[in-house]
Every structure is written in structure tokens, then in C-alpha cells.
Ligand code: AMP
């Protein structure tokens with residue numbers, strides 16, 4: 374593998390003032406920057422072979438070229454964010470760069486070194502085993518954003534794996550990160566999906582039946598892909614000087630609001646801010662019914678962004694114990710209802726790793742307290758908004774919420790459709806049970822089950838609920854509009870993603886294109902696309918990838 378010749382002392386590009394009206398340029402004409410490479414310590418060894426790396430934050434590597442790179446999907450919105458024009462051809466120089474076959478002048482590609490706690494245990498060095506950051510772009514909005522290829526070939530952090538990614542998992546990452554953005558959930562983004570023209574072998578069910586599947590590369594975009602694990606590996610290896618260097622770099626570059634705080638308080642404030650952002654992210658996950666599936670500390674972004682889309686899913690049948698990740702089916706560590714506690718546990722691991730910089734333990738405890746307070750306050754307010762209440766405050770509210778949880782669990786109830794339907798429940802006092810329940814009918818997987826006692830219990834709850842709504846005295850139209858901004862109609866159900874994958878694998882991008890367009894306006898009614906807001910069909914319940922799925926990617 375070639376080493377890039379860009380010197381580590383390369384000066385930074387001059388940061389231009391924000392120019393939102395800037396015309397879009399060809400990727401090949403962008404002036405790239407490489408602050409991570411410039412300001413942090415490089416692995417002194419050039420060898421791209423799996424190994425333990427010491428005393429470094431990254432290793433310079435070049436993506437491995439692929440046979441026939443072809444752009445399969447492109448996000449215009451992310452292109453505009455970056456100031457990059459959509460290429461006019463599926464193949465050619467842009468496809469070559471974003472598929473990993475070509476490095477442009479000014480790029481200094483690298484794989485980052487990080488560790489992590491996986492499923493509750495310290496796993497040692499992990500690192501970018503198949504992700505390679507190409508460069509950073511100073512965007513028209515003045516912000517710095519990283520272009521990172523996932524599936525771009527082996528690095529020293531690949532361990533025994535191949536450095537590649539299959540089409541199905543790449544489509545899922547590309548689509549979901551964009552869908553999450555439009556849902557208002559903090560997330561990394563994705564610019565492009567490139568088919569490699571090569572096959573990748575995966576044992577999808579972990580049952581000893583490996584098969585060849587088409588490979589792909591996603592170009593992900595975020596201000597930085599630094600994870601909790603970047604800090605953890607340096608603390609675990611007692612590389613405290615590098616730990617401080619990394620912290621200072623991340624704060625200076627990505628938390629400019631903290632810049633004027635003196636050390637050591639600045640580190641405590643930084644931790645507190647990470648806690649706050651993580652709390653907001655998880656509160657949003659809970660609001661939209663998103664289950665990440667693999668909340669290891671190496672999958673936790675230091676910016677509080679949803680990162681590393683793998684075996685994720687959305688609650689269809691409402692069940693706090695549900696996880697989409699079949700690899701976690703036994704312990705269900707990362708189930709929907711545990712996500713706030715797991716985020717807190719992960720932050721505790723980060724706190725331990727930051728201890729060399731923050732000797733004041735009370736400050737770390739305060740930070741964790743900020744997580745709890747922020748999450749509780751935000752999640753509660755979000756739930757109130759989902760219900761159409763101004764807040765959860767009246768004495769009987771808790772009892773109503775407890776009964777709601779039971780009502781949602783008594784028969785299989787689609788979380789997204791239930792909350793979306795609540796806004797349409799008639800608030801008039803004199804309506805019969807059937808009219809009261811009708812707007813929610815779509816949410817039930819077994820229509821017969823709600824016809825009997827379960828329906829009666831639901832109607833009883835709805836009567837008390839309506840009474841509670843009326844006490845807020847908010848005009849109906851206002852309340853319903855507010856609810857519809859908190860309760861998406863369209864989410865990327867796993868079976869929908871799978872349909873897009875199957876079509877794309879057969880050469881048809883239309884399913885993906887349509888879904889992506891609809892998911893750009895997840896809170897709008899879009900009645901012509903009602904079929905994409907339907908509950909999961911029965912055929913999809915046990916079909917691979919359509920409900921649950923393994924970590925194989
Ligand atoms: P994940 O479970 O996807 O969060 O990945 C955990 C670790 O395994 C990270 O260090 C990844 O870079 C690495 N990894 C996952 N898949 C591959 C692969 N196909 N090749 C190399 N490294 C991988």
C-alpha cells in the first residue's frame with residue numbers, strides 16, 4: 374500500500390469567511406485541510422499490517438483501490454453543506470475518490486486509533502479497521518467537516534477482518550444517517566454510496582454459511598469522528614501526554630465556546646458538555662423510537678452524534694425490551710428501554726478515562742449529573758409534546774402515563790403510528806368508543822385483539838387522556854400541529870430499508886430515491902406516500918434484515 378507524500382507539517386488552509394452563496398465546486402477542485410493529522414501524533418511506523426499501535430492517535434494509510442467504483446447514491450443536501458457539486462457521471466474521478474481508488478492532492482488519509490468497551494467489557498485497541506478519513510473540508514457555513522470512507526480497505530486496526538463493507542449495511546448507513554438528520558436527531562451525515570464492483574464474503578447469520586455479496590463504500594461526513602474510545606485507549610495505555618493533546622485539539626477545534634475557560638476547569642466543562650449532548654441525542658432516540666443496537670463506547674461520538682449505523686431499528690411493536698440486534702438477543706444489553714442507562718454507563722467510562730485531566734472527582738460526578746438532569750428534563754418534555762400536553766405536571770399525569778405504558782403493551786402496538794394517530798383522536802366529550810379508537814386502528818398488528826377488552830381499556834384511557842388534553846386549553850389546530858412535529862409519520866423501518874437494498878442490488882435505485890425523498894419530510898403528511906407509513910407487513914416479521922438483524926456488515 375502506498376504512503377501519501379503529504380508532509381505532516383503542511384500548513385493549514387486559510388479559513389475563508391462563511392459564504393452561503395458560494396457556488397458548488399467539483400470535489401477535485403476543493404482545497405482540503407487536515408487538522409487531525411497536523412495537530413495530533415502520527416504512528417511512526419508506516420506498515421499497514423494489523424498490529425498494536427502505541428503512542429499515536431492515528432496511522433497514515435491510503436485506501437485500497439477497488440475494481441469498478443460507481444456512485445449508487447448521492448445526497449444533494451450534504452453536497453451543498455460541503456460546497457461540493459453532484460458529479461454528472463456515476464463513474465469517473467469523483468467515484469474513484471469516494472470509492473477509495475484515488476487520493477486527491479491536499480488529502481492526508483489516515484485511520485484513527487481508538488479502543489472501547491464492548492458489551493460491558495474493555496476490548497483494548499479497536500480503531501478504524503475499515504474507515505479511512507480522506508481529509509477535512511472548510512464548508513461554506515464556515516464549519517470544518519471530515520470526509521470519511523467506510524469500507525475502504527485494511528488498516529493496522531483491521532485485526533483479522535477485511536476492511537470492507539457489504540452493500541446492504543452501506544445502504545442502511547447512508548439512508549439512516551440522512552433520515553435521522555431530517556427527524557431532528559443529532560447524527561453524522563452521508564455524502565455518497567459507491568458500489569465497488571467487488572464481492573465481499575460475509576457469514577450473514579453467523580451459522581457457518583459464508584456467501585459473497587456486493588461491496589460498497591459510504592462517504593460519511595461529520596465535524597469529527599472522534600469517539601469516547603479515542604480517549605479511553607490513551608488512558609488505558611497511560612499515554613497521558615497524548616491524552617491531553619487529543620483533548621486540547623478536540624476542544625480547540627470542535628468546542629470553541631469553551632476556549633476562554635482556563636485549565637483544568639476547561640476539561641470538566643468539556644465533559645459536562647459531552648454529557649449534555651449525549652443526553653439530548655438519547656432523548657431524541659427515545660422520542661422517535663430508534664434503537665441503536667450496539668452502544669459500545671467505540672460507537673459513542675464525542676460530539677453527541679448518532680454514529681456507526683449497524684443493526685439498528687425502530688420500535689414497531691412498542692416494547693422497551695426490544696433490540697433489533699440478534700447478536701445481542703440473549704442479554705439485550707442495548708434494548709430500547711436501556712439506552713439512557715447505557716449512555717450513562719458509557720459516560721462513566723469516559724469519565725474514568727478523563728481522570729488524568731480532571732483530578733477533581735466531584736466535577737466528573739457533576740457532569741454525570743448533568744446527563745441525568747438533561748435527559749430526564751428533555752425526555753419528559755418530549756413525551757409531553759408527543760402527547761399534546763404543554764408539560765407533564767398535574768398530579769394525575771404519572772398515573773395516566775403508567776396506564777399508557779400498559780395499554781401500549783397489552784396488544785402489539787406500532788409506536789410510530791400510535792403517537793402519530795393520537796393527534797387525530799376526537800376531543801369531543803360525546804363520542805362513542807369506536808370513534809375514539811378509530812384514528813389509532815392502523816397501529817395495531819392484530820385488529821381482532823383491540824376489538825374486545827383491550828379496545829375497551831384503550832378507550833377508557835383515551836377518555837381520561839382527552840380530559841387531560843382539554844385542561845391545557847390550547848387551540849386544537851395548534852396542539853395537533855405541535856404533536857405532528859414531535860411524532861414522525863415516516864421512519865426508516867427495517868423492512869423498507871431492505872426493499873431499497875434489494876432493488877438497488879438488482880440495479881434499480883428508484884425505491885431508494887423515493888424513500889429518501891419522503892424521509893426528508895418525515896413530519897409532513899405526504900398522503901401519496903401512505904404506503905411508506907404502514908405497519909410492518911407480516912411477511913417481514915421474521916425475514917432477515919426486515920425486523921431484526923445481526924452485526925454482520
Ligand atoms: P463495529 O462493531 O462496526 O462498531 O466495529 C468494531 C470494530 O471492528 C471497529 O474497530 C471496526 O473498525 C472493526 N471492524 C468492523 N468490521 C470490520 C471489517 N470488515 N474490517 C476491519 N475492521 C472491521
Ligand code: MG
Pocket residue numbers: 671672681
Ligand atoms: Mg463501530
